Amino acid sequence: MGEFELIRQIFMPLAGQSGSAALLLGPGDDCAIQRVPPGQDLVFSIDTLVEGIHFPHHYDAEKLGWRALAVAVSDLAAMGADPRCFTLALTLPEARREWLEAFARGLGSAAGAFGIVLAGGDTTRGPLTLSLQVHGTVPAGTALLRSGAQAGDLVCVSGTVGDAGLALTYLDDPDPSADAAAVLKRYHFPMPRLELGRRLRGFASAAIDVSDGLLADLGHILQASGVGARIDGALVPLSEALCRLSDHGRLRAAVTAGDDYELAVTIPEHRWRALADDVREQLTVVGSVTTEQGLVIINGDDVQGATGFDHFGDV
DSSP: OOHHHHIIIIIHHHHTTSOOTTEEEOBTBSSOEEOOOTTEEEEEEEEEEEBTTTBOTTOOHHHHHHHHHHHHHHHHHHHTOEEEEEEEEEEESSOOHHHHHHHHHHHHHHHHHHTOEEEEEEEEESSOEEEEEEEEEEETTOOOOSSOOOTTOEEEEESOOSHHHHHGGGTTOSSOOHHHHHHHHHHHSOOOOHHHHHHTTTTOSEEEEOSSOHHHHHHHHHHHHTOEEEEEGGGSOOOHHHHHHOOSSHHHHHHHOOOOOOEEEEEOHHHHHHSOHHHHTTEEEEEEEESSOEEEEESOGGGTTOOOOOTTTTO
């Protein structure tokens, strides 16, 4: 299958799948055209996933389609943005129709679930690599940033952390237990916290998605804000499945493993009390922001000195 026939048959159908009033022109021309409504800010981010680093060799194509878009859209969630459109640069060793159709199914399912539409992209030959740029909008001046945390703010995390990291242990298990299947689902089909991010606009002072591990990503907030934090390891939310599957060093694994795509946020106490009950129920307070820079962890002896994922940390 040639490049242009590949685009026409496999990816053009995705362009109109969910629809977007903000996308005036999608695939098929030299550029896409996006219109940003008055009073809105455009936010955009790009993620690259490389076979053997971000996902296993010979990974299921349909799962990869979902996972690739979810990883990118999670950045929009961290900004409190509404998804609008995305572009895909796809590098393939070969253009196998069966693989492409499965990949497109996963990508299309994710696009429909997240309310985002394909605007265009590029294909080329080489080692399997995906780069997705996502665009979203927020009401002007309301985007959640990493740089707004202040001393006294509560440090919160959504959902539970550590499941996706533990799932790596079970990727080759042909008959996983119910608990293993639960953590595998977190790895294969991450769900960006889009609605939570939107509802935290005006309440959270800083936010980030947990992609490289809670410690590493919280560290980005602290560095950008020029503050520190004190975290209680006993409060870090862990799933029942993780607790049953792992009993040694599980806290360390949970706060250093990436791929959870939960939100880590800081919220002033008075704003925390003003949040709707159903929003607070999605968050766990694990500590507070301090004036002294650095991250202090109590009730977590096995976590001291731990860090999250860094592509060039060992270089």
